Amino acid sequence: MESANPSIKDLLAPYVGATGGLLSSLRAVNDALGHLPPETEEIAAEVFNLSRAEIKGVISFYADFRRTPPTGPTVRLCVAEACQAAGGRQVERELKAAYSEADISAFGGGTSGDVDQAACAIDYRPVYCLGLCSVAPAALVGDRLVGRANLERIKTCLAAAGEKTR
Amino acid sequence: MxxxxxxxxxxxxxxxxxxxxxxxxxxxxxxxxxxxxxxxxxxxxxxxxxxxxxxxxxxxxxxxxxxxxxxxxxxxxxxxxxxxxxxxxxxxxxxxxxxxxxxRQQRLIFSRCGVIDPVSHHQYVDHGGYEGLACALTKTPQEICDIVLNSGLRGRGGAGFPAGIKWKTVADAVDDQKYIVVNADEGDSGTFADRMIMEGDPFLLLEGMIIAGLATGATTGFIYLRSEYPIAAEILSRAIATAYDHGMLGADVKGSGKRFDVEVFIGAGAYICGEETSLLNSLEGKRGEVRAKPPIPALEGLFGKPTLVHNVISLCSVPGILQMGAAAYRNVGVGKSTGTMPFQLAGNVKYGGLFEAGFGVTLGELVNDIGGGVRVGSGVRAVQIGGPLGAYLPPKLFDLPMDYEKMLAAGAGVGHGGIVVFGDDVDLLEQARYAFEFCAEESCGKCTPCRIGAVRGVEVMDRWRAGDDPAAQRELIEDLCEVMVDGSLCAMGGMTPIPVQSAIKHFPEDFVPPAAKRDAAE
Known part of the structure; x- marks a missing residue:
């Protein structure tokens, strides 16, 4: 825990004085560490000379800021109207069935299943619009945009992402 | 070889x-x-x-x-x-x-999109880029504001407020610092025009911002971009760097001696930040809660300074207006809806994409003639125009023209020009429920009718679906919608009733609970 502190501070520091610096600095930590560790609040409060309540208020407001690390490759499926119209709800159901609830860390909460399942665990969160409404349903698997998403295409992207990390 | x-x-x-x-x-x-x-x-x-x-x-x-x-x-x-x-x-x-x-399109805004390398300064110039800016540099700020006013351009983000009036307000405000803020938080489902132009012709947005800066006296511009658009972020950043390299941004814009700087600011996943005051709070690094108006952002915006907050497409329309002149621009479109709009065909549609046309084109032309109807299923059953806060309309209203006033009279809105097409599998009660669900998820929490009303709306819809005294649920929804409209500061709470009430009005058959449907069949 202690060893992480200097790095969080280093990530935050360049944004002091920048326009909207707090938001950008939290993004930098979130991107670098995959989430905002609990001590981020205290460190950011000190770095930006704000109260912890203010920092917590900002962190809790935005969907991008995660309190817990991803439990597997991230899958974000658009659940907004255009994707609903093109069968997005069905894709979401299929995704949830293929990766049992235990394997899905919805909204960044909960944990993945036991160790055996960890290999197939995904970190699923819905997203409201990826701007791919004309090629709906849309998904974001890792950093790969997927138009006309279906379970097969999502699985293919997950496999490719797995290859890359190996 | x-x-x-x-x-x-x-x-x-x-x-x-x-x-x-x-x-x-x-x-x-x-x-x-x-x-x-x-x-x-x-x-x-x-x-x-x-x-x-x-x-x-x-x-x-x-x-x-x-x-x-x-x-x-x-x-x-x-x-x-x-x-x-x-x-x-x-x-x-x-x-x-x-x-x-x-x-069939009339491409005033998207003329270069898909044609040129988006980050090539020379290709941009070769295809008519910066001609609007060159024209603006020969005019006084007052003259530029007058051209924008006379063009009849209205804000393309959804509200449709006359752009020229906003420009004049910022121009007339006296302050040592003013800002141009681009609302690129395009969160409405069914819309992607901002994304496409930022990815396909980013210099056009920069040119529009510079002209706005010249007209209003603002020297700094921010592009507030949603985090869901990483490719747009990358292309914009490269375009900005290129514009600085060629002296189009910085201390001496195009050799004019005028300064203008641009920065991209990435949001953090909040639909509400598309609302201008919420966006400003977010850009200040705070929670994206809406502010009460007045004061209007044109007078007290970013950090309390006069700020021109504009949608991407509004600003991208400006270079063309300077080039062709206000009168020629006003001749495109219909009535008080002048110029072109990039309409976006999305959802269950055969030919999905972006279609730029003058206002006045009808909904039916867009959905059936141009969009080709549904991609899957037997036919179009409903469309939602203008994002999650837009109305659900049935095909019998497809003669409606895309026109701010006529849409408003029909209880709908042009919004940001997005049209989501639904086939025969759509369940409008489910869509009405979703409108509340989305509002509950994305409400900033400042106004009680929005924060709590949306949650209650979901519950009432669930009871309605279950057949639990539908008449009483209908009454509750009507009452709730009235409170949300009257008691919310911004469009999130104030317009969530639009998809709900339009769904109930135009698709009453979907609001008959299954039990009642069974009884009626027997």
Missing amino acids: SQQPVRFFLPCDSAAISLGADEVAQAMTTAAAADGVRVEIVRTGSRGMHWLEPLLEFECEGVRHGIGPVNPDDAASILRAVVSGKLDLPNAIGPVEEVPFFA
Whole structure:
């Protein structure tokens, strides 16, 4: 825990004085560490000379800021109207069935299943619009945009992402 | 091996990439190496015909021809066909600009999108770029404001407020610092015009911002971009760096001695930040809660300074207006809805994409003639216009023209020009419930009717679906909607009732609970 502190501070520091610096600095930590560790609040409060309540208020407001690390490759499926119209709800159901609830860390909460399942665990969160409404349903698997998403295409992207990390 | 490389054009637009454009580029390069052919692949924006993506183009006697959608596995055969000139490919579409979907458009804003390399300064200039700015530099701030006012341009984000009035307000405000803030938090489902222009012709947005700066006296601009658009973020950043390198941004814009700086600011995943006051709070690094108006942002905006907050497409319309003149612009469109709008066809639609046309085109023309109706199923049952806070309309209203006033009179709105098409599988009660669910998820929490009302709305819809005294639920919903409209500071709470009430009004059959339907059948 202690060893992480200097790095969080280093990530935050360049944004002091920048326009909207707090938001950008939290993004930098979130991107670098995959989430905002609990001590981020205290460190950011000190770095930006704000109260912890203010920092917590900002962190809790935005969907991008995660309190817990991803439990597997991230899958974000658009659940907004255009994707609903093109069968997005069905894709979401299929995704949830293929990766049992235990394997899905919805909204960044909960944990993945036991160790055996960890290999197939995904970190699923819905997203409201990826701007791919004309090629709906849309998904974001890792950093790969997927138009006309279906379970097969999502699985293919997950496999490719797995290859890359190996 | 020939000296001139065979040149291909392939979009780097998110929609094209989501359908495999990068893989096509890779496969073409590999195939060229195998055949010993020199190829150059120019990454462009998208033409907006997304059912053809990835759409690969090449030049044939000065005319761009297209092949699409391209499968990376076909790269070798495509390359051989193009090199040999024997284009017997099943997915060859001929001259791209002769495709009816494209030929029928009036592209004032998207004229370069899909044509040029989006971050090439020279290609931008060669295709008429910065001509609007050149014109603006010969005018006084007052004259620029007058041109924008006289053009009749209205804010394209959804509210449709006359742009010129906003410009004049900021221009007349006296302060040592003013700002241009671009609202690129395009969160409405069914809309992607901002994304496409930022990915396909980002200099146009910068040019619009610079002109706005000249007119209002603002020297700093921010582009507030949603985090869901990483490709747009990258292209914008490269475009900004290029604009600085060529002296279009910085201390001496185009040698005029005037300063203008631009920065991109990435949001953090909050729909409400598309609301202008919430956006300003977010840009200040705070929670994106809405502010009460007045004071209006034009007088007290970012850090309390006069701020022109504009949607991407509003600003992208400006260089063209300066170029063609206010009167010519006003001649496009209909009534008080002047100029063009990039309409976006989305959801369950056969020919999905972006169609730029003058106002006045009817809903039916867009959905059926141009969009080709549904992609899956037997027919169009409903459309939602203008995002999650827009109305659900049935095909019997398809004669409605895209016109701010006429849409308003029909209880709907043009919004940001997005049209989501639903087929016969849509359940409007479910969509009404979702409108509340979305509001509950995305409400900033400042106004009680929005924060709590949305949650109650979901519950009431669930009881309605279950057949638990539907008449009472209907009454509760009507009451709740009235409170939300009257008691919310911004459009999130104030307009969530629009999809709900339009669904109930136009699709009453979906609000008959299953039990009652059964009884009626017996």
